Amino acid sequence: xxxxxxxxxxxxxxxxxxxxxxxxxxxxxxxxxxxxxxxxxxxxxxxxxxxxxxxxxxxxxxxxxxxxxxxxxxxxxxxxxx
Amino acid sequence: xxxxxxxxxxxxxxxxxxxxxxxxxxxxxxxxxxxxxxxxxxxxxxxxxxxxxxxxxxxxxxxxxxxxxxxxxxxxxxxxxxxxxxxxxxxxxxxxxxxxxxxxxxxxxxxxxxxxxxxxxxxxxxxxxxxxxxxxxxxxxxxxxxxxxxxxxxxxxxxxxxxxxxxxxxxxxxxxxxxxxxxxxxxxxxxxxxxxxxxxxxxxxxxxxxxxxxxxxxxxxxxxxxxxxxxxxxxxxxxxxxxxxxxxxxxxxxxxxxxxxxxxxxxxxxxxxxxxxxxxxxxxxxxxxxxxxxxxxxxxxxxxxxxxxxxxxxxxxxxxxxxxxxxxxxxx
Numbered sequence: 001x002x003x004x005x006x007x008x009x010x011x012x013x014x015x016x017x018x019x020x021x022x023x024x025x026x027x028x029x030x031x032x033x034x035x036x037x038x039x040x041x042x043x044x045x046x047x048x049x050x051x052x053x054x055x056x057x058x059x060x061x062x063x064x065x066x067x068x069x070x071x072x073x074x075x076x077x078x079x080x081x082x
Numbered sequence: 083x084x085x086x087x088x089x090x091x092x093x094x095x096x097x098x099x100x101x102x103x104x105x106x107x108x109x110x111x112x113x114x115x116x117x118x119x120x121x122x123x124x125x126x127x128x129x130x131x132x133x134x135x136x137x138x139x140x141x142x143x144x145x146x147x148x149x150x151x152x153x154x155x156x157x158x159x160x161x162x163x164x165x166x167x168x169x170x171x172x173x174x175x176x177x178x179x180x181x182x183x184x185x186x187x188x189x190x191x192x193x194x195x196x197x198x199x200x201x202x203x204x205x206x207x208x209x210x211x212x213x214x215x216x217x218x219x220x221x222x223x224x225x226x227x228x229x230x231x232x233x234x235x236x237x238x239x240x241x242x243x244x245x246x247x248x249x250x251x252x253x254x255x256x257x258x259x260x261x262x263x264x265x266x267x268x269x270x271x272x273x274x275x276x277x278x279x280x281x282x283x284x285x286x287x288x289x290x291x292x293x294x295x296x297x298x299x300x301x302x303x304x305x306x307x308x309x310x311x312x313x314x315x316x317x318x319x320x321x322x323x324x325x326x327x328x329x330x331x332x333x334x335x336x337x338x339x340x341x342x343x344x345x346x347x348x349x350x351x352x353x354x355x356x357x358x359x360x361x362x363x364x365x366x367x368x369x370x371x372x373x374x375x376x377x378x379x380x381x382x383x384x385x386x387x388x389x390x391x392x393x394x395x396x397x398x399x400x401x402x403x404x405x406x407x408x409x410x411x412x413x414x
Contacts, residue, residue, distance in 0.1 A: 057176040063272040068279040075283070076347030 128254040131197040144198040151191035153217040183266045221382025228295035234274025242267045252322035305374040307331040336364040
């Protein structure tokens with residue numbers, strides 16, 4: 001699901017027709033969800049969304065294993081050669 | 083299984099088009115026509131929660147998803163034991179995050195299961211009463227910090243092999259849910275591999291600790307995908323609730339992870355394990371299917387302790403549910 005865009009319409013029924021014409025007329029959409037602007041709750045507090053602490057442990061890129069893996073493989077290879 | 087390919091983007095940026103169908107003409111079978119329904123799923127068609135579906139199919143999806151949800155919920159208990167014992171602050175944070183992710187997966191999956199008609203409270207009660215199952219690997223105790231690494235790396239790897247295949251499930255809400263779950267599991271695998279690598283680059287004692295953990299976990303890991311089933315009789319496969327059979331998943335796991343285990347200088351405790359070039363398949367000692375059966379029916383070494391903890395916890399948190407659900411009732 002992605003945000004397709006906005007429409008300006010006087011009522012729900014027209015909003016649906018506008019949405020279909022704007023965002024579905026080329027068959028590019030499988031479904032459209034049309035929600036009135038005042039029904040949307042917004043969260044934009046950077047303290048909550050981008051907290052100032054390191055969150056890299058929550059992402060796959062937060063684990064840099066390249067050098068550790070090389071070291072482990074080199075040790076395993078040298079032990080196998082002994 | 084290209085884990086790397088799913089790591090590049092947040093899960094929500096992935097294309098949903100393959101699991102969302104056009105509304106016009108959907109579903110392409112008449113409500114009540116079970117033959118047409120099974121022809122639809124048999125040819126790769128998807129089913130949405132509000133589509134008509136035969137009771138057999140609904141029951142099979144529910145059982146499958148409920149077991150998956152139970153496993154996510156029970157799977158955090160062995161890891162929870164290690165939060166306070168994790169060696170550094172960063173490891174504590176990573177482990178806590180993993181646990182938060184897994185409980186989140188349980189929430190997502192119970193929601194999918196609820197839509198199929200079984201209330202969440204009934205699913206939790208059945209779990210506590212030992213009437214429903216959870217994965218074999220969560221019935222075993224953890225003995226050292228190396229277990230945390232082996233679980234996060236290899237248990238999650240074995241799980242993601244099957245979960246990636248579930249993104250092709252015929253039950254579309256389940257398939258979609260699996261995208262977020264797979265993305266997060268990829269993080270857990272990196273965390274686990276990092277823990278194992280750090281230990282392997284440490285002292286001989288630390289390396290021995292990893293080897294000892296691998297020796298204990300290898301049996302349950304080989305059992306985890308279940309015994310080979312007769313594809314003709316496997317309903318879940320036939321109806322494409324799952325997309326690959328047990329043995330395919332195990333072979334896939336072995337193909338990716340045996341080399342990654344061996345390259346670190348670890349030994350795999352199975353003298354029969356080898357890749358047969360002629361058949362292109364991994365040969366291995368037959369896993370102990372009797373143990374698997376006993377363990378998942380609640381007779382594992384830690385089954386009773388884990389369920390006991392969950393029961394105590396469930397009772398202690400009753401006030402939270404009362405406060406939240408009671409409020410909703412009063413407002414309604």
